[in-house]
Amino acid sequence: MSSTWTGRCLSLLEKCKNVKQLKQSHALSITCGLGDNNYALSRLLAFCSSHPLLDSLSYGFKIFQHIQQPTNCICNTLIKSCLLKGQLIKTIQVYTHMLVIGMSPDNYTLPYVLKASVSMGNDRLGELIHGHGLKLGLLFDIFVGNTLIGMYTSFDKMEDARYVFDEIPYRCVVSWTVLISGYAKIGDVHTARLMFDEAPVKDRGLWGSMVSGYVQNNCFKEGLEIFRLMQSVGIVPDEAIFVGILCASANLGALNIGIWVHRYLDKMKLQLSVRLGTALIDMYAKCGKLDLAEKVFYEMPERDTISWNAMISGLAMNGEGELALRLFLEMEIDGIRPDDITFIALFTACSYSGMAFEGLRLLNSMFNVYKIEPQTKHYGCIIDFLSRAGLFEEAKKLIDRMSNSSCPSEEAVAWRALLSGCHGHGQIELAEVAAERLVRLERHSGAYVLLSNLYSAAGRYDSARKIRGTMMRRGIEKMPGCSSVEISGVVHEFIAGEKQHPQMECIHSILEIMNKQLD
Numbered sequence: 001m002s003s004t005w006t007g008r009c010l011s012l013l014e015k016c017k018n019v020k021q022l023k024q025s026h027a028l029s030i031t032c033g034l035g036d037n038n039y040a041l042s043r044l045l046a047f048c049s050s051h052p053l054l055d056s057l058s059y060g061f062k063i064f065q066h067i068q069q070p071t072n073c074i075c076n077t078l079i080k081s082c083l084l085k086g087q088l089i090k091t092i093q094v095y096t097h098m099l100v101i102g103m104s105p106d107n108y109t110l111p112y113v114l115k116a117s118v119s120m121g122n123d124r125l126g127e128l129i130h131g132h133g134l135k136l137g138l139l140f141d142i143f144v145g146n147t148l149i150g151m152y153t154s155f156d157k158m159e160d161a162r163y164v165f166d167e168i169p170y171r172c173v174v175s176w177t178v179l180i181s182g183y184a185k186i187g188d189v190h191t192a193r194l195m196f197d198e199a200p201v202k203d204r205g206l207w208g209s210m211v212s213g214y215v216q217n218n219c220f221k222e223g224l225e226i227f228r229l230m231q232s233v234g235i236v237p238d239e240a241i242f243v244g245i246l247c248a249s250a251n252l253g254a255l256n257i258g259i260w261v262h263r264y265l266d267k268m269k270l271q272l273s274v275r276l277g278t279a280l281i282d283m284y285a286k287c288g289k290l291d292l293a294e295k296v297f298y299e300m301p302e303r304d305t306i307s308w309n310a311m312i313s314g315l316a317m318n319g320e321g322e323l324a325l326r327l328f329l330e331m332e333i334d335g336i337r338p339d340d341i342t343f344i345a346l347f348t349a350c351s352y353s354g355m356a357f358e359g360l361r362l363l364n365s366m367f368n369v370y371k372i373e374p375q376t377k378h379y380g381c382i383i384d385f386l387s388r389a390g391l392f393e394e395a396k397k398l399i400d401r402m403s404n405s406s407c408p409s410e411e412a413v414a415w416r417a418l419l420s421g422c423h424g425h426g427q428i429e430l431a432e433v434a435a436e437r438l439v440r441l442e443r444h445s446g447a448y449v450l451l452s453n454l455y456s457a458a459g460r461y462d463s464a465r466k467i468r469g470t471m472m473r474r475g476i477e478k479m480p481g482c483s484s485v486e487i488s489g490v491v492h493e494f495i496a497g498e499k500q501h502p503q504m505e506c507i508h509s510i511l512e513i514m515n516k517q518l519d
Helices: 003-015 019-031 038-050 054-065 072-084 088-100 109-120 123-136 142-154 158-167 173-185 189-198 204-216 220-232 239-252 255-267 274-286 290-299 305-317 321-333 340-352 356-368 376-388 392-403 408-425 428-441 445-457 461-473 504-518
Strands: 482-487 490-495
Touching: 038 054, 038 072, 054 072, 054 088, 072 088, 072 109, 088 109, 109 123, 109 142, 123 142, 142 158, 142 173, 158 173, 173 189, 173 204, 189 204, 204 220, 204 239, 220 239, 239 255, 239 274, 255 274, 274 290, 274 305, 290 305, 305 321, 305 340, 321 340, 340 356, 340 376, 356 376, 376 392, 376 408, 392 408, 408 428
Parallel strands: none
Antiparallel strands: 482 490
């Protein structure tokens, strides 16, 4: 066959747009004598990899089964195709076939198969592939090494991840980023920060992993501090970093920092993505700026369920229950399907605004219209709004039904909500029942403190003292209160009883002056 025909066949393979054209081009390539041509076969398999229909992958497998001497390139193409289309078992089957026929996987093969083991949740398989890589001498490859670190961090096996990290001869910034993210994932932000400080090169991704690590572990103040440090070295933040900083600002009430981020985004003329817009809504709502939250919400070019949830939740937490329910109606009219988080926000709105009967109507809609099964947090909110409305009998019946099917931690949430409601209505006898059940379910100071406060409010000081004595005998300490204040973009945090703030003496002296002036 002439080289002209060969070129035409290969050109047609490159231009295929559907499976039918692929089959026609495949037939032509066979008649042109290219049925065993590895390049032509790899192009066929590449098409099967990129085409969205699963039928193309099945066709690719049929092609593969007729290849007598597949190359690593052909096998890797098919393995990648299976991985991208979620055919994880087939990914492993092709890899196993390579081993059976005596082929040696290369540095492109192992990362794909390791990612498949993570998607399958099979850490044992990942360890076996690690062993293969060790025997083949592939652990010196940076891509294999980084994927191995990522595999072990996915399974929270940080000792193994650190071992691989220490063994690979060359580490790039990705190696450090993956390991730091792994430590943050298991809550070990201290080690994550030590690794961060040791990293010889810090790019935006590495800074972002440290910011996210702090924020994910509720170390919001530290997240803002690392952000300022990042700015001082001239690193330009990306969307993920901005979302993390907005989250930290929201939880600390650091409005000025949140506003600075918003102005920066406007200055860069960046269109608000759903993710960024939702983070801004959450920040403004938690800082009490509902007008700004609504402005962002209605100016967003696109909104998803999470965006609606953030706005509804913001209205709820600020006591605007009726507006939250009205926005939910808008959500339904726009055809956005609510999820379980939507109803938590709505039930919270009913609790804070004293709308118990509206809450029961929403519960009926959640169950019968949207077929969403109530979970622990839903029951906690429902019992809360029933208790706040003084409907203790209904709340107690709901808890009794929960006790037959829920775990201790879920039951504790319900009893805690009832105990809190009793405090607001002076229901001492029911509060004693709730507290007794609660202390059986969990070792926490909250039940004791609520009951003690209830006794004190009712003038039963002896009972309150007995509760505090019980806490001391059982070694249960009251969680210290914590507050924070933002001054000139810096968040100052104070914990009851601690004296570590560098300006503590100055603060005390000013308080003394204020007390004298008040006297």
